[in-house]
Each structure stands twice: as structure tokens, then as C-alpha cells.
Amino acid sequence: MDNDDTSIKAQLDLARQLVAHLEAGEGDQATAVIRQLRIPYERELFDELGKLTRDLHEALNSFRGDSRLVELTRDEIPDAKERLNYVVSMTEQATHRTLNAIDEAMPMAETLHARSIELTGRWSRFRNRELSVDEFRDLARDIDEHFALAGTETDRLRSLISEIMMAQDFQDLTGQIIRRVIRLVHEVEENLVGLIRLSSARMEPVRQLPMAAEGEKEAAETKGHGPIVPNTQDAADDVVSGQDDVDALLSSLGF
Amino acid sequence: MKILIVDDFSTMRRIIKNLLRELGFNNTTEADDGSTALPMLKGGNFDFLVTDWNMPNMEGIELLRQVRADPALKSLPVLMVTAEAKRDQIVEAAQAGVNGYIVKPFTAETLKEKIDKIFERLEAG
Numbered sequence: 341m342d343n344d345d346t347s348i349k350a351q352l353d354l355a356r357q358l359v360a361h362l363e364a365g366e367g368d369q370a371t372a373v374i375r376q377l378r379i380p381y382e383r384e385l386f387d388e389l390g391k392l393t394r395d396l397h398e399a400l401n402s403f404r405g406d407s408r409l410v411e412l413t414r415d416e417i418p419d420a421k422e423r424l425n426y427v428v429s430m431t432e433q434a435t436h437r438t439l440n441a442i443d444e445a446m447p448m449a450e451t452l453h454a455r456s457i458e459l460t461g462r463w464s465r466f467r468n469r470e471l472s473v474d475e476f477r478d479l480a481r482d483i484d485e486h487f488a489l490a491g492t493e494t495d496r497l498r499s500l501i502s503e504i505m506m507a508q509d510f511q512d513l514t515g516q517i518i519r520r521v522i523r524l525v526h527e528v529e530e531n532l533v534g535l536i537r538l539s540s541a542r543m544e545p546v547r548q549l550p551m552a553a554e555g556e557k558e559a560a561e562t563k564g565h566g567p568i569v570p571n572t573q574d575a576a577d578d579v580v581s582g583q584d585d586v587d588a589l590l591s592s593l594g595f
Numbered sequence: 596m597k598i599l600i601v602d603d604f605s606t607m608r609r610i611i612k613n614l615l616r617e618l619g620f621n622n623t624t625e626a627d628d629g630s631t632a633l634p635m636l637k638g639g640n641f642d643f644l645v646t647d648w649n650m651p652n653m654e655g656i657e658l659l660r661q662v663r664a665d666p667a668l669k670s671l672p673v674l675m676v677t678a679e680a681k682r683d684q685i686v687e688a689a690q691a692g693v694n695g696y697i698v699k700p701f702t703a704e705t706l707k708e709k710i711d712k713i714f715e716r717l718e719a720g
Binding site for chain 1: 602604606607609610613614617648649650654655656677678679680681682683684685686689696697698699700701702703705
């Protein structure tokens with residue numbers, strides 16, 4: 341209170357001096373008084389600025405110290421792009437595999453169908469006693485041929501349908517990869533929210549969001565990983581290259 | 596032969612179900628993760644378990660451990676069909692008592708071969 345009173349009194353004195361100087365037309369002295377009047381406000385501004393600078397510095401330091409964020413930007417984001425590219429090429433392959441099987445199966449089914457229709461027509465003419473002996477001989481030969489072909493063709497169709505079914509395994513494999521990227525996006529989001537909180541730290545206390553993400557990451561390590569994606573950190577792990585590798589490893593363990 | 600298929604992707608469950616049907620196993624039931632599979636196994640008189648590894652809630656490796664720890668289920672044959680391809684994980688599954696391990700993507704022939712092998716061993720041992 342005393343402080344305020346004395347400062348108000350000092351300001352009042354200065355204001356009177358300012359009026360006196362102005363009335364006397366002493367411009368230089370008036371300017372000097374104005375400068376003196378400004379001092380306490382400038383100090384407050386500098387104090388405020390100093391505090392802001394210190395907060396910003398601390399915020400930046402705490403972010404620099406968070407290695408998870410570094411890991412995210414350096415390794416995991418580029419990996420995520422690679423994972424999504426891999427998903428695109430896997431879905432492309434699966435679609436081609438399906439369409440190739442269809443390309444082969446469709447004409448096969450069509451000829452099988454057309455031949456059946458044609459033979460049925462001739463067969464009913466035979467039942468109606470409309471065929472000559474020569475025509476019947478031809479029909480018998482064609483039916484023989486049809487039976488032989490139908491056996492192999494339907495077997496081939498069955499295996500093509502099975503191929504189409506197996507091609508659908510991409511949904512599981514790409515799904516696992518996409519879920520992994522979704523987890524990453526979620527983690528990046530949390531870190532960004534943390535960054536925004538830090539930059540507005542003067543309005544509310546900083547909550548350690550990056551720490552929560554860290555806990556999540558630890559849990560993720562004990563979890564299943566999903567398919568290995570080439571050209572990512574996955575390649576650094578000691579992984580098998582296929583079923584033969586798995587069998588060799590298991591047999592070395594006495595399986 | 597009653598078989599339980601455990602995978603969180605319904606598409607993969609359908610593929611395995613179809614493959615098993617082609618191999619002559621018509622009595623299959625599905626579960627979408629370990630925590631739904633375990634109670635089904637406990638009350639279901641299953642003869643065979645086919646499970647994925649990477650699933651929400653309870654993963655396949657944990658399901659395998661729980662099965663081996665349960666006196667009523669401990670000798671249930673378990674085939675793992677999974678995309679998990681780290682050597683450590685395969686060793687882990689072997690140590691936990693898995694009967695077969697198939698890495699995705701797999702073929703119908705591989706599935707047949709591994710199932711045949713499991714039953715051959717069970718009959719021999």
C-alpha cells in the first residue's frame with residue numbers, strides 16, 4: 341500500500357512537471373519526463389517477457405528430452421508410410437490374384453456350360469429317335485470326350501475357387517498393419533496435444549501426456565506385432581522368411 | 596472332431612473354416628480372441644484348437660498358456676496360425692507347448708500337412 345501511495349505520488353509529481361514544461365514550451369524536458377513516467381511499465385513488460393522466454397525454454401527442453409517424440413518423427417512416421425505403401429501393394433497383389441483366377445475360370449465355366457447345353461440338345465433328339473446311326477456315333481464320341489474333360493475342368497475350377505479364397509487372406513494381414521498405423525497416429529495425436537498444452541502452459545499446468553504414451557508403448561512391446569513389413573524397422577528384427585524357416589527352427593528345437 | 600478357430604479377423608476365420616471343411620472337418624466353432632475362446636474351450640469338449648497370436652484382450656500365446664495350465668485342457672492339441680514371424684516368438688510358442696506353428700500367408704497344403712503331422716504324433720505318442 342505504502343509503495344503504491346509513494347509511486348502514485350511520484351507519478352503525480354512527474355505529471356505536474358510535465359504540464360509545467362509543456363506550458364513553458366520546453367519540449368526536450370517534457371520528453372524526458374514522459375520517458376521517466378514510462379519506466380515502471382517497461383519494467384513490467386520486461387519481467388513478463390523474461391518469464392515467457394523462460395517458460396518457452398523449459399517447454400522446449402522437456403520436449404527435447406522426450407525421446408519417444410524423437411523416435412516417432414525419425415523412425416515411426418517414415419515406417420508408417422512404408423507400411424501403408426506395403427498395404428497398397430498387398431491389396432493390389434490380392435486383387436490381381438483373384439482376377440487372374442477369374443480370368444481363367446470364367447471361360448472354362450462358359451465352355452463347360454455351352455458344351456452341356458449342346459450335348460443335352462443332341463441327347464434329347466436321340467431319346468426322340470431323331471438321330472441317324474452316324475449321328476449317334478458322333479454323339480457317343482462327344483459324350484465320352486465331355487466326361488473326360490468335365491472331370492479335369494471341374495477339378496481345375498475347384499482349385500481356382502480355392503485360390504480366390506486364399507487370396508482373401510490379405511484382409512487379415514493388411515488389417516493388422518493398418519491397425520498398427522492407427523495406433524501410431526493416435527500416439528502422435530496425443531503428443532501434439534501435449535505440445536499444444538506446453539505452448540499454452542501459462543494458462544494451465546503442464547500434464548505429462550508423453551509419459552502416458554510411453555506406458556502404452558511398453559505394453560505394445562509384449563504384444564503381438566503383426567506382419568513384418570519390408571524396408572521398416574521390422575527388418576532389424578530376427579525374423580523367419582517363411583514356413584520353411586519356421587519348420588527348420590522348430591525342428592532344431594526338437595519338434 | 597470338434598475344432599475351435601480363434602482369430603480376431605472374421606475373414607481369416609472363414610478362410611480357415613473353409614479349408615478345414617475341405618479337409619473333412621465339418622464341426623468347427625469360431626471365437627474372436629483368447630478371452631472369448633477360453634470359456635468356450637472349458638465347456639465345449641473341443642478336440643483341436645487353431646489360434647492366431649495378435650488379437651485384442653487375450654492374445655493367442657496367453658490363450659495357449661492358459662490351456663496348458665488347465666488340467667482339463669492341458670493335452671488339447673494347439674495349432675498356431677499367425678503373421679508373427681520373429682524367431683523369439685516361435686521359440687516362445689514352442690516353449691509354451693504349441694503343437695504346430697504356421698506363419699501367414701500360408702497355403703491349404705501347409706495347413707493339411709501340419710494338421711496331419713500333429714495327429715500322427717498324437718497317435719504315435
